[in-house]
Amino acid sequence: MKMIAIPKKEWPAGLAKAAGSFRLFGPVKEKEFHSFKRLENGQLPDFSCQNTRLSPKHLVYPQSEVMLTYSLDESRPDHHIMKEAPADTSPRAVLGIRPCDAKAFVLVRMNFDTPDYKDPYWLRAYESTTFVGLSCASPCSSCFCTTAGCGPFHEEGLDVLLADAGDHFLAKVLTEKGAAWVAAGGWTQTADAKAEGRLADLRQAAEAKIASQVQTESLKAADTTALYNAGFWEEVSFACINCGTCTYSCPTCWCFDIQDETRGTSGVRMKNWDSCMYPLFTLHGTGHNPRGTKLHRVRQRFMHKLKYFVDKYDRGIQCVGCGRCVRLCPVNIDIRRVCGLMNGLAASGEACAID
Amino acid sequence: MRNPYLPYPVRIDDITVETEDKNLKTFKFVFLDPADEQKFAYKAGQFAELSVTGQGEIPIGIASSPTEKGFVMFTVNKVGRVSSFLHAMKPGDIMGLRGPMGNWYPWEKMQGKNVVIIGGGFAFTTLRSSIVYMLQPENRKNFGEIHVIYGARSPGMLLYREELAAWEQRDDIHMHITVDATSDPNWKYNVGFVPAIAEKKAPPAGSDTYAIICGPPIMIKFTQPVLDKLGYAHDKIIMSLENRMKCGIGMCGRCNIGKEFVCKDGPVFTLEQLNKTPREY
Ligand SMILES: Cc1cc2nc3c(=O)[nH]c(=O)nc-3n(C[C@H](O)[C@H](O)[C@H](O)COP(=O)(O)OP(=O)(O)OC[C@H]3O[C@@H](n4cnc5c(N)ncnc54)[C@H](O)[C@@H]3O)c2cc1C
Ligand code: SF4
Ligand code: SF4
Ligand code: FES
Numbered sequence: 001m002k003m004i005a006i007p008k009k010e011w012p013a014g015l016a017k018a019a020g021s022f023r024l025f026g027p028v029k030e031k032e033f034h035s036f037k038r039l040e041n042g043q044l045p046d047f048s049c050q051n052t053r054l055s056p057k058h059l060v061y062p063q064s065e066v067m068l069t070y071s072l073d074e075s076r077p078d079h080h081i082m083k084e085a086p087a088d089t090s091p092r093a094v095l096g097i098r099p100c101d102a103k104a105f106v107l108v109r110m111n112f113d114t115p116d117y118k119d120p121y122w123l124r125a126y127e128s129t130t131f132v133g134l135s136c137a138s139p140c141s142s143c144f145c146t147t148a149g150c151g152p153f154h155e156e157g158l159d160v161l162l163a164d165a166g167d168h169f170l171a172k173v174l175t176e177k178g179a180a181w182v183a184a185g186g187w188t189q190t191a192d193a194k195a196e197g198r199l200a201d202l203r204q205a206a207e208a209k210i211a212s213q214v215q216t217e218s219l220k221a222a223d224t225t226a227l228y229n230a231g232f233w234e235e236v237s238f239a240c241i242n243c244g245t246c247t248y249s250c251p252t253c254w255c256f257d258i259q260d261e262t263r264g265t266s267g268v269r270m271k272n273w274d275s276c277m278y279p280l281f282t283l284h285g286t287g288h289n290p291r292g293t294k295l296h297r298v299r300q301r302f303m304h305k306l307k308y309f310v311d312k313y314d315r316g317i318q319c320v321g322c323g324r325c326v327r328l329c330p331v332n333i334d335i336r337r338v339c340g341l342m343n344g345l346a347a348s349g350e351a352c353a354i355d
Numbered sequence: 356m357r358n359p360y361l362p363y364p365v366r367i368d369d370i371t372v373e374t375e376d377k378n379l380k381t382f383k384f385v386f387l388d389p390a391d392e393q394k395f396a397y398k399a400g401q402f403a404e405l406s407v408t409g410q411g412e413i414p415i416g417i418a419s420s421p422t423e424k425g426f427v428m429f430t431v432n433k434v435g436r437v438s439s440f441l442h443a444m445k446p447g448d449i450m451g452l453r454g455p456m457g458n459w460y461p462w463e464k465m466q467g468k469n470v471v472i473i474g475g476g477f478a479f480t481t482l483r484s485s486i487v488y489m490l491q492p493e494n495r496k497n498f499g500e501i502h503v504i505y506g507a508r509s510p511g512m513l514l515y516r517e518e519l520a521a522w523e524q525r526d527d528i529h530m531h532i533t534v535d536a537t538s539d540p541n542w543k544y545n546v547g548f549v550p551a552i553a554e555k556k557a558p559p560a561g562s563d564t565y566a567i568i569c570g571p572p573i574m575i576k577f578t579q580p581v582l583d584k585l586g587y588a589h590d591k592i593i594m595s596l597e598n599r600m601k602c603g604i605g606m607c608g609r610c611n612i613g614k615e616f617v618c619k620d621g622p623v624f625t626l627e628q629l630n631k632t633p634r635e636y
Contacts, residue, residue, distance in 0.1 A: 070409065
């Protein structure tokens with residue numbers, strides 16, 4: 001599709017125009033950290049932010065979301081009957097999402113959009129959103145996107161890819177949705193003939209800065225039970241405090257809980273983020289817990305991302321290499337290292353023997 | 356596509372206390388909108404989420420058979436928050452039902468085969484559904500010999516006692532009811548643990564015989580070696596799992612055993628399938 005040049009001096013006015021037909025979201029700084037928020041009238045997304053501390057997954061998949069409502073008031077004819085909660089599905093645009101976080105939605109979609117069941121909450125939020133990505137000119141040292149099926153200029157999951165080109169943004173329009181957003185902003189200047197080449201140069205320079213890698217090529221062929229029974233889980237999980245930070249900050253983690261909350265006679269049934277790191281996640285009513293130790297739970301997180309997901313969908317690992325869990329884990333448990341251990345065991349051939 | 360989180364509204368039609376300790380009750384539900392009953396078309400072995408408005412949802416095996424019309428039935432053990440609240444509810448109360456969920460016993464593969472059902476404790480619910488389904492006159496001819504080995508702690512802890520007695524009278528099903536112990540002098544059936552009775556009464560293994568096992572972990576643990584000894588192949592041993600669940604549709608992430616979700620890819624698995632998973636159940 002086509003390439004537009006958006007002069008930076010025309011950026012604010014165009015956004016103001018686009019705000020007429022889109023609800024705009026972008027990274028804004030609050031106290032110390034950036035996060036994705038609804039932009040106030042005239043507020044600009046802060047593109048100086050390397051990436052937000054928490055992923056923008058909450059934009060499509062809120063940490064707490066009302067699904068259904070009910071009344072317990074027996075004088076009402078519909079008492080105790082669940083009803084769908086109203087939702088705002090008017091168009092919105094997320095500005096400045098990084099390519100890794102946009103690709104993460106593509107992976108998570110496979111969980112919520114299946115041939116048998118569709119999660120209407122996730123899907124309607126995703127479908128009403130236009131993703132305007134900002135490529136990474138200077139990736140963080142903990143990023144390993146290029147070996148995690150992604151990259152600083154990766155386009156999957158984006159409707160527009162922006163690249164900072166000095167006094168203007170190069171905007172590569174990738175989808176119809178993206179074209180509609182560019183049109184709403186009134187930016188019409190087609191980029192010159194050299195733009196493709198400039199974008200490719202910027203991309204190459206950025207990819208060259210990614211300093212860390214993961215090896216994943218042997219994971220698929222490995223035997224599940226051999227990886228599961230590997231000797232290294234004790235050592236890998238030893239320091240974990242099961243705080244859940246890794247799963248909450250991860251753009252590709254999607255586990256949730258369902259809870260009813262009643263006030264007086266009316267209430268809501270909601271979906272809340274949950275974490276495989278918590279013992280309650282799998283605790284049976286009888287007291288039995290199939291993942292009763294932290295070794296079980298740490299192993300589940302890595303086995304899910306690096307083996308079960310790989311086997312189930314054949315679309316690579318359930319990680320885009322954003323590096324958040326690496327940066328935020330209080331005890332420095334590092335997915336790059338664990339991936340190396342798993343892949344190494346698989347490659348050594350030992351993981352082919354049935355234990 | 357229908358919102359998979361939205362329960363069908365149902366009314367509690369009838370409640371029966373099943374066991375002498377009163378911890379198990381059978382609930383019969385009727386759909387408020389009769390059209391929903393068609394949408395809830397199920398097979399023996401599936402489960403549903405009972406949605407107690409304001410309390411939460413619990414996954415429970417469907418105890419009625421698809422051949423029984425006009426209601427759906429569940430037998431619920433009083434365990435924690437939701438099941439205790441449900442135990443205190445009355446006929447006429449309104450709640451919800453989500454489902455049917457999961458897979459079912461392999462009825463297609465078991466056509467023309469012998470079936471031995473081995474159940475313990477209150478895990479007999481979907482087994483009742485299966486027996487009623489197989490004994491339906493137009494279905495009975497589709498199966499060979501049917502054996503049922505079912506045990507509970509004491510006679511008063513057996514579920515569906517009147518139906519068990521009626522099945523005992525029939526000659527197209529071999530019932531082997533047992534209790535761990537009893538002081539009842541009139542007890543006519545077996546005394547002993549399920550694995551021991553299975554060893555004595557289960558039909559010989561063969562390519563034409565399937566075993567369905569449902570029960571507490573301890574019973575399964577000791578029954579499996581018995582079936583191994585009798586020569587049952589692992590692809591002929593069928594089990595139903597009960598991992599903790601919320602969504603029931605393979606999305607919330609908690610019920611997996613490896614890449615399989617017990618709620619969606621199960622709850623019914625062959626032992627051969629389970630051998631290839633991390634067996635986190
Ligand atoms: C496929 C399947 C079929 C089942 N069939 C039956 C049945 O026919 N009869 C019966 O009495 N019980 C059955 N159970 C077990 C039943 O679901 C639990 O006893 C029940 O969820 C306990 O909920 P609670 O709110 O009373 O207990 P709490 O301990 O307060 O549980 C809170 C929540 O934990 C979850 N939970 C707790 N224990 C279990 C468990 N063992 N399995 C799944 N989720 C759990 C539920 O989401 C529940 O709402 C079945 C479970 C599964 C997975
Ligand atoms: S962030 Fe680190 S310590 Fe916390 S649960 Fe994850 S791995 Fe464990
Ligand atoms: S697992 Fe870690 S590095 Fe991978 S996507 Fe999640 S937070 Fe980012
Ligand atoms: S219960 Fe949610 S994934 Fe199985």
